Amino acid sequence: MSDKPRTAGRVLLLGGGNMGGAMARGWAEQGSAGAIHVVDPQPGEALRASIEAGRLTHSTAVPDERFDVVVLAVKPQTMATALPPVRAAVGPQTIVISVAAGTTTKTIADHLGDGVAIVRAMPNTPALIGRGITGCFAGENVSQQVRDLAESLLSACGPVVWVAKEADIDVVTAVSGSGPAYVFLLAETLAAAGEAAGLTPELAMTLARHTVAGAGELMVRSEDAPAVLRRNVTSPNGTTQAALDVLMGEGGLAPLMRRAVEAAKRRAAELSEG
Ligand SMILES: NC(=O)C1=CN([C@@H]2O[C@H](COP(=O)(O)OP(=O)(O)OC[C@H]3O[C@@H](n4cnc5c(N)ncnc54)[C@H](O)[C@@H]3O)[C@@H](O)[C@H]2O)C=CC1
Ligand SMILES: O=C(O)[C@@H]1CCC=N1
Structure with missing residues (x-):
């Protein structure tokens, strides 16, 4: 791989659904990639x-x-049929970035060629508004220059972090790739609980949406850890304490979240087996 500076140049996006579409919209709107061509x-x-x-x-x-x-950015189950036509679009200087859960660098290299530079990236859908986070793993043919280019492209979606082991991408998938769904579920269940306690569905949903969004924004902007922000809400022997005794008690949120993340990680590993 040559060391001359590289730009994103012409980008082919295979799969313009929820995730590919979120990234491509961000790139197109911010002008942060070269010309983008979507195949879908x-x-x-x-x-x-x-x-x-x-x-x-x-x-x-x-x-x-x-x-x-x-x-x-196609579904992992679609890779086997979607990849063969891509081979002709990949030359010796092409960088391949896959956002597919579970699909390994080896599977991609089997289709596109052993020498290809492959980055596995795990973004999330807040990329649509530039507020995602992407975890990446650099395959064996990836130089620092390629890594920098992939990072500059992906950073249009939010911060980019790197893992050293490919298997850790499955954990990134389980935490931040799938994570927005857990947060949306939190809003849904908080609204449902408000409704069950007597509010109208509309009011309960308005309160839940703004609470999740505001707490998320506060967490991003504050230098305090989430645990400190949580304690700031919690008056001794007050209402929050009463709720947290349930959420943090035996069988509460922590063991449930651990099981959920383990299940997602396990599923990513299953997907890698085809
Ligand atoms: N949705 C999410 O939050 C995230 C998804 N991902 C990954 O992104 C990938 C796509 O997921 P989604 O966008 O959610 O799925 P999606 O179903 O919304 O999008 C997939 C797109 O691929 C297109 N497609 C199907 N076969 C094709 C082919 N042969 N050539 C070109 N396009 C084809 C479909 O028409 C569809 O628009 C998956 O591998 C998933 O693991 C990664 C991170 C987060
Ligand atoms: O559910 C999935 O498999 C994909 C990967 C991360 C988020 N959505």
Whole structure:
């Protein structure tokens, strides 16, 4: 791999659904990638507007040309059929970034060639508003320069962190890749509990949405750890303490979350087996 400085250049995005669409919209709106071409027989809602506005080009099949960066954002179960047509788009200088849960660098290299530089990235859907976080693993052909380029591309979605072991991407998947769903579930269940306690569904949902969003924003902006922010809400022997005695008691949130994250991690490992 040459050491000359590289830019993202022409980017091929394979799969413009929820995750690919969130990233591509961010890139297109911030102008942080070169020309983006989306290949998807049925791109998602979010991306269709960007395609129609001419911010991205689109085709249903992989075009007959080489790209500087190829981003794989199809379902892991679709990889085996989606990857073979991509081979022609990958040259010796192409960087491949896969966001697929479970699909290993080995599986990708089996389809696209052993010498290809492959970065596995695990973003999350808040990327749509530039507020995601992406965990990455650099495959064996990835130079520092390639890593920097992948990081600059992915940082349009939010902070980028790296793991040294490929298996740790499964844990990143279980924590932050899937994590937004756990937070949305928290809002849903908080609203449902408010409703069960007597509020209208609309009011309960408004309170829950703003509470989750405001607490999230406070956590990002504050230098205090989440535990400190939690204690700031909790008056001794007050209402929060009464609720936390349930949530932090035996069989409460901590063991439940540990089981949930273990289940997601296990599923990522299963997906890697095909
Ligand atoms: N949704 C999420 O929160 C996250 C998803 N991921 C990963 O992103 C990948 C995509 O997931 P989603 O966007 O949620 O799925 P999705 O179903 O919303 O999007 C997949 C897209 O791929 C397209 N597609 C199917 N076959 C294709 C082919 N042969 N060539 C080109 N496009 C094809 C579909 O039309 C669809 O638009 C998965 O591998 C998933 O593990 C990673 C992090 C978070
Ligand atoms: O549910 C999934 O498999 C994907 C990976 C992380 C978030 N969504």
